[in-house]
Amino acid sequence: MAKLIHADFYKTFHRVYFYILAAGLAALCFLMNYAMRGGMLGNMSSSVQFAVMLLEYPVIILPMVTQIVFSEEFQFHTLKNTASYGTNRTLLFTAKLITSILLCMILAAVVLAAYFGSMFIFLKHDAEFTSSLLNNFFMRLGVSCAVYAACITMSAFFTVLFRRNGLAIFFYYGVFYLMQYFLVLLHLEKFESYLLEAQFATIRKLSVTSFQKPLMVSAVTTLVFFIAGAVAFRRKDLC
């Protein structure tokens, strides 16, 4: 497992794509805090509260990481070299998933560093910017990470299922953003609160006593898509 992850890190860090993605996101963070400076929201506490509102948006870029780690292996027919070496496919799928999550964590660290760095550079320190505000933000970020992990697993499943990156991303966005409308059409609105997107509504709420439901939903979604992905990958023809 460690060898597979190590190799994927070697590959990822030997290309420009990942660095451009990280630099682009960091630049966006700088731009946001720069835009907030001098205005009504030009202080650190507002920036942190604004960041909570943004926690759903990383979901959009998660398939890019899955693409780097997994989809392109289908595209370039490189998985056959790994599978023909006798590597267990479930292990390989798990390693790809863990690599994707780890790379997302690296991206998250870069983004957080850029966001908080630019916040300290451009915005004013105010009285509401306290350690409890930061604790609250990081708790919400932690819960969001569980949802991101579920999203990555879902993305990996669609990648295995369709091989074609475009189709996999289409289904990923479809399931994440449009599933609630399908549930309404099927008169299954009561299940809407169990969708991944709905968990961000809980995470964004000003006063939350428990994040148990988002964590549970994320865990169950991760498990379901992991099993489905691993089974599909075991049966897949690799060429």
Added chain:
Amino acid sequence: MKNVSKYYGKSAAVAGLSMRVNKGDIYALVGRNGAGKTTLLKLISGLTPATGGTIEIFGQGSEQHLGLARRHMGTMIETPGLFPYLTARENLEYYRIQRGNKDKGCVERALQFVGLEGTGRKKFKGFSLGMKQRLGLALAIMDNPEILILDEPINGLDPMGIKDFRSIILKMNREKKTTVLISSHILGELSQIATTYSFINSGRLVQHISAKDLKEKCRSFLCIVSDSADRTSEILKNNFQFKNIEVADEHTVHVNEKVDDPAPAVKALVENGVMVSQVYQSGINLEQYFVNLVEGKENG
């Protein structure tokens, strides 16, 4: 392999095929496009699951053992699949890390073996087809495999590349006793290295034959057609040093050895009153043999 099948829907790519590859063989798979050669190699390499039958490598057939056995195999199936944005060295390094090979020198040795040590910072996407094939081969041999599985490995190679490739395969087979399982459409090339052949058609094994036996079947012979095959045979035996004379039918005699000049033999026959109507050299090459076999007309 015992009774191995692979179905895509109702269509059989491989249908109940059984075969055995012995250690040290250079085993050639011969078949037309879509005959099932690549599917067969994919089944052995674990790239596609079999619908039925059993596959054993080094005598072990359980999934766990097959996984371990495949670590002693080097494969190149269809086109080489490597990362276009990495250099030759980086591509091999990726797989060296992934396979946990602690010998860092294996990458350089493999590149030298296939003549790609000087490619420097050039990315895989900038390689010619022949260079890509060479790098695919370098990956296959990097871990000193005991079994080498190669599917159409000389596609895109120039004549020098084909010659180099042949010498690499023969060197590995002779020096390291590597067993090679190879499929190719270039039958003339196969005939220079193979020790055993399997002819496959429509997913079935049509014939399994050793190179020696095949050579015997494809041998060149002198064919003499006359009014009496027995008389012709007798005269040839009495007057010449031919050791292998075969009466094919009442008019035809085959001299199963190399005859540089048939004129003295014809002269002797005519002088002894035999009416000779035709004299010609005959024999088939591997390609003709394969075509005849597939068309159900073995050896003419």
